Amino acid sequence: MSKLDMDKILDELVSFDGISHSCIYQNEQIMASTFPSVIQDKLSGMGAYIDKIFTSAHAIDRNHDEIHIELEENTLIAYRVNDDFLLILMAAKSINLSLVYMTIKSIEKSVKVHGITPPEAKPSQPNFLNVSNTTDAGDYKKEDIPIWSLDGGSEDAPSEMTTQQKLERYSNGLKKLLLDSFGPVGDIIFDEASKKWKALYTPELETLGKLVDLITLEIDGKSEKRSFFNKASKYVRRSISEIEDE
C-alpha cells in the first residue's frame, strides 16, 4: 500500500464524527498519521504495545483483531488489518462503532483486492491513479487528488473517440457516481459488478444499462439502491443520446 493510499484511508476515517486522529503502524514504525506532532514520537511505542497484545492473543490461539483501550476522555481503538498493519484511531467514547467497523472491513477488502502495492495506472483511469507518480506522497493533501469528471476524465469530445474509449469514459463515469456516494466501498462495488458484467454480457455501449443493474444489485439498502439507480440511469440515457446526436 502506498503512502498516498494510507493517507487517503486516514483522511476518510478522521472525517467521521468522533474520530479525532488516526495512524497506520506497520513493521515497527508509523507509516502515516494525522496525530498532532506532539504525540508523534510516542505513537510507535504505542503501536508496539498494541501489536504485542495482538501477538500474545494469537499465541494462545485467539484471533482477536480489534482492541479498545478506554482512557479518561477518549478511547484508543486499534484494528489489525489483514494481519498486516495496525490502524489506530483516537475516538470519542460515543463513536458509532458500526460505522467505523464497516469502514475497516471495506479497507480490508480493498487491500485484499488491490494488494499491498498500488495498482498500475491504466489509460482509462489517468487522473486518479497517476497521483502517486506525480505528487510527493509526503506532501499529500486531500485537495491534491484529482477527481474524475463524470465524462471519465477524457478531454476528447465523444465524436472524436473510438467506441472503446467511449465505453471506458462512460463506465468510469458510473464508477465516479459510486465513489461519490459510497467512498472507497464504491470502488469494490464497481469491481464486483464490472466482473459480472464482463462475464455475462459483451461490454459495449448497448449493455451499459446492464452494468447499472448489476451495480445496483451490489448496493445495500433500498434508498441507496434507488438513489444510485436513478442517477446512473439518467447518466447512461444522457450519454447514449449524446452519441446518437453525433
Add this chain to the structure above:
Amino acid sequence: MDDDAIDEIMQIKQIKGLIQTDTEGEDVVSTIEDEQLSHFLRFLVGYAPLFEETAELGSIKSIILTSNKNDNLGVFIGQEHSLGVLFARGCSVKKLYSQIKIFLKNMSIGDE
C-alpha cells in the same frame, strides 16, 4: 468480591467467565478454567501501566479485545482490584459495560 456478587455477574447471559486480580496480579476470584486465558487477562492488567507510561495519555480504565471468531475479553482496571471478563462474541462493549457497571462501582472500578 463475595460469592453472591460473582454468582450475580455469572447470571448475565453474555458473561462466560471472570477473574478478579489484586494490584500484584494475583487472583482473588476466578471462574475461568482456561489457564492460558487467565494468564492473558493477568498480562493485560499488568500491561496497562506500561502502556500508560509510554503513551502519556492518562490512565487506562479498560482494555477490551473483540473478535469475530472467539469470545470477547477485557479487563477493567481499578486502583486496588481489576476485573477480567470473558464475554460472548457479538456482545458490544457498551452493552457489556452497562450490564456490569454496578459491580464495577462496588469494586471502585470505572467512573465512580
